[in-house]
Amino acid sequence: MTDIPAKPAATDLAKTFDPAAIEAKWYAHWEANGLFRPERPDATPFTIVNPPPNVTGSLHIGHALDNTLQDIVIRHERLKGKDALWVVGTDHAGIATQMVVERQLNERQDKRTNYTREQFVDKVWEWKRESGGTITRQLRRLGCSMDWSREQFTMDPHFTRAVVKVFVDLYNEGLIYRDKRLVNWDPGLKTAISDLEVETREIQGKFWHFRYPLADGVTLDDGRDYIVVATTRPETMLADMAVAVNAADDRYTSVIGKHVKLPITGRLIPIVADDHADPELGSGAVKITPGHDFNDFEVGKRAGIAAGDMLNMLDADAKVIQTTDDLIPASYLGLDRFDARKAVVEALRALDLLDYALVEEENDDEGIVSVRKVEKIEDRVIQTPYGDRSGVVIEPWLTDQWYVDAATLAKPAIEAVRSGAIEIVPKTWEKTYFNWMENIQPWCVSRQLWWGHRIPAWFDEDGTIFVAETEEDAQTQAGNRKLIRDEDVLDTWFSSALWPFATLGWPDADALLVNRHYPNDLLVSGFDILFFWNARMAMQGIHFMKEVPWKRMYLHGLVRAADGQKMSKSKGNVVDPLGLIDQYGADALRFFMAAMESQGRDVKMDEKRVEGYRNFATKLWNATRFAMSNGIGASDSVAAPAATLAVNKWIIGEVVETVAALDAAMADLRFDAAANAIYHFVWDQFCDWYLELIKPVLAEDADPAGAAETRAIAGWVLDQILVLLHPFMPFITEELWDALGTRAQPLIVSAWPTPAASVDTEAKAAVEWFVDFTGKLRTAKNELGLPPGQRLACFVGEADQNTALNFTRWAAALTRIARVDVAEGDAPTGASIAIVVGEATYIFPLEGVIDIDAEKARLTKALEAATKEAKSLAGRLSNPAFVEKAKPEAVEKARADHAENSADAERLAAALARLG
Template identity: 70%
Template sequence: MSTELDKTFDPAAIEAKWYSHWEENGLFRPERPDAVPFTIVNPPPNVTGSLHIGHALDNTLQDIVVRYERLRGKDALWVVGTDHAGIATQMVVERQLEERQDKRTNYSREDFVAKVWKWKAESGGQITRQLRRLGCSMDWSREQFTMDPHFTRAVVKVFVDLYNQGLIYRDKRLVNWDPKLKTAISDLEVETRETQGGFWHYKYPLADGAMLDSGADHIVVATTRPETMLADMAVAVHPEDERYRSVIGKDILQPITGRRLKVVADEHADPELGSGAVKVTPGHDFNDFEVGKRAGIRPAEMLNMFDAEARVVQTADGLIPQEFVGLDRFDARKLVVERMKEQGFLIPHVDKDGNEHDAEPRTIQTPYGDRGGVVIEPWLTDQWYVDAATLAQPPMQAVRDGRIEIVPKTWEKTFFNWMENIQPWCVSRQLWWGHRIPAWYDEDGKVYVAETEEEAQALAGDKALSRDPDVLDTWFSSALWPFATLGWPDTANPPRDGEVAARSADAGGSQPGEATAESPLHHPAGGPPPRAGEDLLSRHYPNDLLISGFDILFFWDARMAMQGMHFMGEVPWKRLYLHGLVRAPDGQKMSKSKGNVVDPLGLIDKYGADALRFFMAAMESQGRDIKMDDRRVEGYRNFATKLWNATRFCQANGIGASNSIKAPPARLAANQWIIGEIAQTVTKLDAAMADLRFDAAANTIYHFTWDRFCDWYLELIKPVFQGDEESPAAVETRAVAGWALDQILVMLHPFMPFITEELWHAQGDRSYELILAKWPEPEASVDAAATDAIDWVIQLTTATRAARSELGISPGAKLAAFCPAPSPLAQRVVERSAAAIERLARLTPIAFGEAPAGAAMQVAAGGDVFIVPLEGVIDTEAEKARLSKARDASVKERDSLGKRLGNPAFVEKAKPEAIEKARADHAHHSAEVERLEAALARLG
């Protein structure tokens, strides 16, 4: 029994209803123990986050794939969870304390962490609720968190194992240091901004009477950061720069500190830039760090002139004048400039008007911390590092031999470029919130790395130990996502839901994972628990697919490949799909500072989740970014409305749910045609999904639904229902139409899950939800005769309607038509379907033979040309103009394509399918020119 649909499609009325139904009934991962597994993991969003447009794209694409594979009968597992987001989460809680005139340092580490757990329990679920609004069919019964006890155990084990294998070590190197947050941060957390600064030129005097060949007793150096000269350790020149060859190895003096430096030869110095000489501050510049190492300066010997807040401290050699010690870095800059100028070592910049200035104005690309909001300082400090170069080798080989397929393939070059030039990975952070590094030190500074303090103490004997205060970079823990979420290092299903809880407000020093009724770690929706004792690891690792933004290819994707292959001995996923960015309508990158950020939840409120999802899929073309376009989203809302109204038409004509996977038997041409069209659509859709061509898949089902089913098939079958409702034709047509609509709902479901589920049930009583339906298997061959006949009628109707529209002829006016040389197809269709042609094309009568003399227009269907007399119907001069315009357009296209095909570069470099299309288009336009010129000749 079908349910009568409302006249108006209202997305909001159905979305919350169906999502709750799916989740509460465990339909996102139905019981399919014998089915082929399919696994995908979501890039875990920050627990502090809210849904942005990039999340909407990323998760829509994942959901399309998961729903598609579920419909194909697979045991589809979509692992979901959130990242503890060390810096972001700690900042949120510290900001709350600041609002109460409180601060983190007023608490013990344990008490502050307890406050973070309390915040997580109360406020950490915003983004997971928003993912539900988008329609993401994740297995929420197994929701993960990177600080879950089982996950933490995996993180600790990985660290200890890598340390014992010599792949994690402690080292002194430069890091991106955030002086506000007082922690090292990753490159991804650094944003480059253009700032207005200066370029200062200074004279450094040569020592011991040394002179350049030019007779100068000094070398000119230039810098945008004068304060760093307080820690200069060398001046570098190019080894082949004739100007400086005589002083390489000589001493030079830093004027303020009086420090003696060496002039060193290094290819980093570019003879073409400035004076060709560069000051070298290895403790405060990434390039200088490498120059210093090549010059024989060990990191332990490199001078450090800043504390954690970027205030000047005395260097190890004690040569910084006391007036600088304690100054903020930018105050120190001003004083350095002042003192160098006073001592006569500043070389002023002379502008075009002859005026002197201390520095040349420069626009400088300046690194800022994306969260701290202050200028990042390269800082020499002891940190923990992973030997990424060693771990990168197996993933590179896996990509080379095809065990990991990167889609689009063009990203392989970037992948190899990063991996082949990879640097040691700094994995320690100076925070309180996160996975504590499992390392302890004795009084002599010797380190003991172990999974527990008891094990570390056993290694140290009776020596007193203190634990390393740092935590691990969140990218380190999220790199374990494909296997730690499946229970590794165990094989049993890790505990979930009520078995795991977070710290409560007064949890004190308790360990995460102790149950408290007031603060559950996760918020289950009441659905069934995960399957007890299930070996997820062996069944679902490796994952089948990872969908990711290209911007985290290095930070997350590559590191998952490293850790997965090292610890599991197998790739983490078989395919890696990299999508682009969603940009503002003008193509600019979205940012809050530009005010061009689009809120996906606002779009869902306005147009519905289905419309936003379909927009994302239809616009996702491999290797290209997406330009946001509200009108397109609105257009897909209109598409949903079209389908809604088509279903209402079906209901009004007694067309209900089908009980068949296989296509029903059909004798009528229209029914045979739609069955064949569905068979072809399923084939095209499967091919597009196999290639991860989301745009092709979306456009395939869109055009079939709108153009073939709604616009033509429903129009073709209308006359069937105007006679005897129980006639064989009517019975057959209701069966085929109901089956065809069901196939549309199933094929469209991955893209538009809400409206399709609603219409699925509105069409009749169902024994199962659409989310668990079976993917179409028409088991029907295409009836060539029926397809040709209906396509011929559609072409004739379309051509006639277009000509009428161009000439201003009333759509309802009936026109006579003549076909001088009909094909067998034309004769057969006109004889059998004259009534349909009259109703759709408004052509009657149709005669086979020559048309009477006089003005006429031409329309074509296939190879058949129809002459439609226009005497008394239309202004023939206007028709001539129309034909001339069309002919000129085809001449232009024909000649343009001819030039392209005649260009050897195009033929040699273009894809075969592009060349074939160009040739087909050229032939088409050549034929069109001939036809249109003949038509013009007929009009006289």
């Protein structure tokens, strides 16, 4: 690529880190200069595709996690010199988008049906041009370095061409067919929807028990002339086609093959044997409505009822219609399904066919025993399916739809994971993947909408189907007979399943792009779309490209509320990522997402931690200001500069180890480990220790050569930090990179660190001695309530040669940083602090420093309180009633409080022991 002119280096930095001041500036600079995909034709390609968000969408916290992880990966690979392509685009979101536009029409007292299909689709495109870019603008705010020059949309002409070709090819191969089956029907939207669009809610309902009379004078062995069935949906009785019992149930073996005569309709239906009926549940007999229940549909097929013969009693609005046998009374026709439910219950009550029990009641005053009927109607919490967008109850509905033979397509995708051609990370998801793929059902891909990819199928007057890429081709197949095109569109998941290769221009574009970037290297997505998107991409990619769509598939968890609950608007616990960016900056939110992303676990939202990572950015900002104020600037060295001072040798070794840790973590997609490695290096090793230790050296008076060396190495280390941290915090790192000096390239396209150095074990041991010594002393001071700056005398017992050397080497730092004065001779008796570092024990007398008796009293009181609270919490946690019945968040808080109080008790006991 050509050199990008860097902005003039800043001479200083503002005192306060302000994320908003730098984010928009740097994103515009990156995008305007094509830095998200620099020209690297000879570099190794690395490709990822984003799970395309709905064009109607806005950035939610799940998007923030998903896209942050992808951006970390792509920025890391770009820094490693790869031809890194992150394909970006949006999904046309058939149902969601049509709803948005229809809602706008309704607000103007208008409706879709006032327009032709073509006119309405034009209105959708108009909406897309005006309002469809919200989420792509928001992804930019997050810092996503996507190749916007190749932004995709699933309704783009080249993508539509791919979708049509795939449908036609699969049809010609016998892998797409039209069939009559049950679907999830949304009466509000009047379309079939996928399982993903079904939301299960717990609803308080009823469980009615009815008596179905046996036909032809047949009775059970106990003499009853009826069979009891129970249902939560009485209205479906109008389309019952069988009663199922278990063949092993002795109560019913004599009537298998006999019939019952349905109340209301008078329909004779058979009693069939099927394992679906559980003798242990209810009466052991189950009413079968194959046209309106998914389980019943399978029972009906096993009983020999063809799908085309199954009765349908509802129209698209879920209102009662006449069945093919004309047995539903006219009074029920046109009723809403829930009104029909009430009517059926009342009719069976009037016919005395609501099952009941006889209960004896005795009048205490008169001693008279009476018998009362108690109808068997149970209150029950029912798992009820709702349309996630329409908010109405979903109806299993028997209708003609288009299906993909998913079982055939799944076999190569299963083998791809078994063979390792696709690696699933974490590996624990493999079992779930295999279980679903090996039991996959036909995939319904038709939707009753106007917005979407219209199915390329035409029908003649006899109902013969002609599938072709164009109407002209279909007309040729039909011999110029009059044709009518299928009204349906394809399921949005069908088109997005082609995302890894159709976004590269397949089948029409330059084959070089497809060959170079297919298969993709990695897919990052939430586990919740493993089947709806990921598995279908695997099936379609292998089938059409003869190769897996990606080599690795990383599945992350969900972002949950702080208490572990799933976020939802109804609970009021939804977190707006844009609000967090406004408050703390994109870098802080991104780092939080990476640090909390632990394989196999959900992310619990914690705004305090986001704030903490903003503070981390501020610490780096201030460290850079300190460096610049001391003459430290951009390094002109890729490899580590030569070092003679122990502190400089040590920090170079820390860089070497941090680079290795980051490389290992990123190779394993351990985002939390990678974030942890760079965080602790920046905060602990660099800011807290290295900058403190080099302050005297930078004074120059005593050692000008050492000061020059230190400036060169400090500048080099700061550069390494900015590069290593850039994938996680791109904005602040680019700003500081620019501020430190003139650069040949912006940070985003610089090179990943190659220190060309090793760890100096002697220097490492020397610095770690000082860090250990100072850290333990600070801890002891804190336990006793001493201020960090309190000076203490230090006595050394049995000092060896190394100890003496360390005291000599760190004399100035011990005085300035550790705040100790090295004393000669033996330590006085009495209360003191004692710490062990290496082989030596160090004594710090406390006489005259603190009031020993008062401190003992304070510590004793605090210890008693912590011990008492810990014991109380331990008792509560050992009580099974609390652990099993309390809210999970209450139990978790009790455990955390117990751990905290136990740790406090140990710390306070240690402090008391120091005082003797």
